[in-house]
Every structure is written in structure tokens, then in C-alpha cells.
Amino acid sequence: MQALKGFKDILPDESPTWQWVESTARAVFHRFGFGEIKVPILEKTELFARSIGEATDIVEKEMYTFTDRNGEQITMRPEGTASVLRAFIEHNLQARQPLTKLYTIGPMFRHERPQKGRLRQFHQMSVEAIGSDHPRLDAEIIAMAWELLRELGLSASLQINSLGCPACRPAYRQALLDFLAARLDKVCDDCKRRSETNPLRVLDCKSAHCQEQYQGAPMILDHLCAGCADHFSAVKSSLDQLAIPYGVNGFMVRGLDYYTRTTFELLTDALGAQSAVGAGGRYDGLIEQLGGPKLPGIGFAMGMERLTLLLEQQKSTAVPQTTIDCFIAALGEAAVNRAFPLLHALRAKGMKAAMDLEGKSLKSQMKQADRLMARYTLILGEEELAKGEAVLRDMASKEQQTVPLGDDPATVMALIDATTS
């Protein structure tokens, strides 16, 4: 038996890295005023079709969609935003406060060919701010993503773009299509296809030959309406205020249809082709499109596999090590009988404690203590036991002291506490 293609077990060795990413993210999100929302993994297929876009690759060929026992078309979420907005609308969250800040963390599913940093079940931290179209909010959101990466000890480059709005994008799109129409016979098959499905993406083609054809192509940033142009320059100056470095990339296009105005990506060069560790943008018409109030919003997602890969790749020392407070090494049946309830008592008092249950040699038990990175080892031998004592060894300094066991097993903990502080 083996896991499905593109599905992966996260083993205990890797868990500390994952937990650290998650706890750091939560801390940052909370500091920026975001609250956690937990949303279902399954939704009606229609939700994703309406938000992400019928013609996108995700909806067209990557979703895990099936008919459930009641004959309903349901889908395992391929991203987080749609579900969060559905919940926002369903529970009228806009009625509680003018600006709603939400994040969710969990698995997403896309049937893609697995690759470095890309799995079929992957994990994202997804962040949404709903209720304002102020450009400072865009900058604040980007700043939060930036700050999270900084606190994780990772570096990435920030690229931003504006995709315009329903007032200016259609005209630009038409101008681009006109431009492409004259050159369609000279470009690669991918570009021919893209000009049908997502013309804005054509300009980002990697082929040098195609790039030659696109010299002088109309650029979205030159076709923004006054409102979008002002918004974009305000976003840029707000980022300047926060001293967050960015590059403007007029080719950057998102794969989801709902984006408007500001879009951004956080890119790394350390993950091969999967260079985006985080990306997002504004989606001002989406909530209304899903049947909710006419409210603007902006959000981003970060890929947890990619973050943990980066941390492991650079052997980050920031990830806290798993250690234990005390290992109890007991020698002989009488000592084990004394140690076993002591172990339980220490744990009940909040201590990370461990002991060997197999009656191994002291040498073996010391090795276990070392492997578990125990701060202390409490050695309970026949001799000490007879005197109601034990030996407490500081594993780093190798200093040992004889300690009274006392009637209450937890006195040992008090002693360790005192020694630690």
C-alpha cells in the first residue's frame, strides 16, 4: 500500500518545521488583526466555477470533483479564497465590522503533475481582507506577507502589478488581442492557445522567439483608467513608506479570473520552477459575483510546502529543536516501580519527561536521554533508592547532584525548576 500520487505524509522529523511555520504565521496574522476562520474542504463545485473562472486550468482540468451520494456535484477545494468568501457572505460577517480580516490554514487539492514544491494535496495559508479598496490596505497586506517571510528567516523578491478593473481591462484586452492577431502565425502553440484562454499571459511566454514578436505590445500599465492608475501609484508610495522593496512587473498575470487592480507575487530563486512562495491580489467584484454585498477585498496565499522546503534547504537554525526536560533512568525492578509513577507525576505537572520501559542498561538509557536531548537525567539506582535519593545529572555540563526523592514525586520537578531558573 502506498499513498496516492502527489499525496505525501509529513513525518515527525518534518513536523517541527511545519509547526514553526504555522505558529509564526498565526502570530504575525494576529498582530495584524486577522482572525482565524476554519472552512470546509468540500464545497459545491459551482462555488469554484463561479469564483476562479470556468475557463481556467484549475476549474477545467485540475479539480477533484465528484458526485456525492445525493447526486450533488462537489469539489475538494483547490484554493482557500472561495470558501472563505462563501462563509463571509453566508454569515453576514460584514455586519459586525467595516473591515473583516480573516485567515485560514489547511490542505488544498489540485490534480496536477507533481513537481518540486508542487503536490496534489498541498497546504496554504490563505488571508483575506474584506471591506475596503483603500490602497493602503493593499500595502498593509503585502507588508504582512513580507513580515512573515522576514520572521521565518526567508528572503524573497516582491513583484507587483495592476490588472485594472472592469472599466479599463476590456479595452486593454481588446488592444492586446488586435496586436496578437497580426502575429498569431509566428508564435508558439502555447501562445496561440493562451491568446484564446488568457491573452494577458501571452506576454509572459518564455520563448525568445515569441518575445521578439511581442516587442512593442500594449502593456496593461499603460492602459489603466485614472482610478486604477491612482490606486496603483498609491499602493507603490505606501510600500515606499514602509521601506518594502518591490519590482513592477507588467507581465505578471494571475491564474484566477477574479483578480482586479493590485496583484503581487513573492518569488524565490531556490525552488526551481516553482518560484512563487506567496501570491495574491485584489478581487473587488468577487463578493458581489458570489451573491454577496458589493464589497471590495484583497488577499494572498502562501504555499507551506514551499516555505518548509526553503527552511530545510537552508538548514534553518530558527526552527526550534524538540527537547525534553527530564529523562528518568531507572535500574532494577524496584527502581522502575518507583520511577514509573514519578514519570507520570512529572508529566501531569507539565513537564516533558520520558523513561525506558524495557529494563535496558544504564548506558543504553543514557543514550536514549541524549537522543531525546534531555536537559536532565534523573538516575534512580538500587543504592540511591535505599537511601530515598536519586542522582540528577545536567546533561550539558555533566554536573551531578544527589537529590532527595521525598514522598511527593513532584518535589523532583520543583528541584529541576529551581536548577533551570
Added chain:
RNA sequence: GUGAGCGUAGCUCAGCUGGUGGUAGCACCGGGUUGUGGCCUCGGCGGUCGUGGGUUCAAGUCCCAUCGCUCACCCCA
């Protein structure tokens, strides 16, 4: 969906033009140290060579299929 590379011990890998699977390293267990970890040293445990066919006297090695992994394209976090 397209293309390329790769599957040998828990992990990292040797294994030549087919001829008995490696005293390999790491990890694990034990001894050296009859009650003291990391270093050292000695020993031990551990393998359906991904799976199924085929060629051959003989296949880890060659061929086909299949599953999986990896990388890139596409797309995307």
C-alpha cells in the same frame, strides 16, 4: 496533458562489456566501560534489487509493460 532522468538495506549510495547482492557510510542494537550519553573501537541486526512479463544456460545489469519518484514544460502557492 507533454518531455527527460531515476527506482538496490530505515536513509545516502557502490555494483564494470549479463556470471554467487556490498567487511560501504549514516541510523539502529550490543560489547569494550559488571551503574553514566555525545568521540573512539569491535561485533550484530537489516535486502521480494519497485512490480509483472520477456530474452538468456544465467538478469540488479538487456527488452517490454506497469506503478512510483524526480526535474522541466503547461499551470500554479
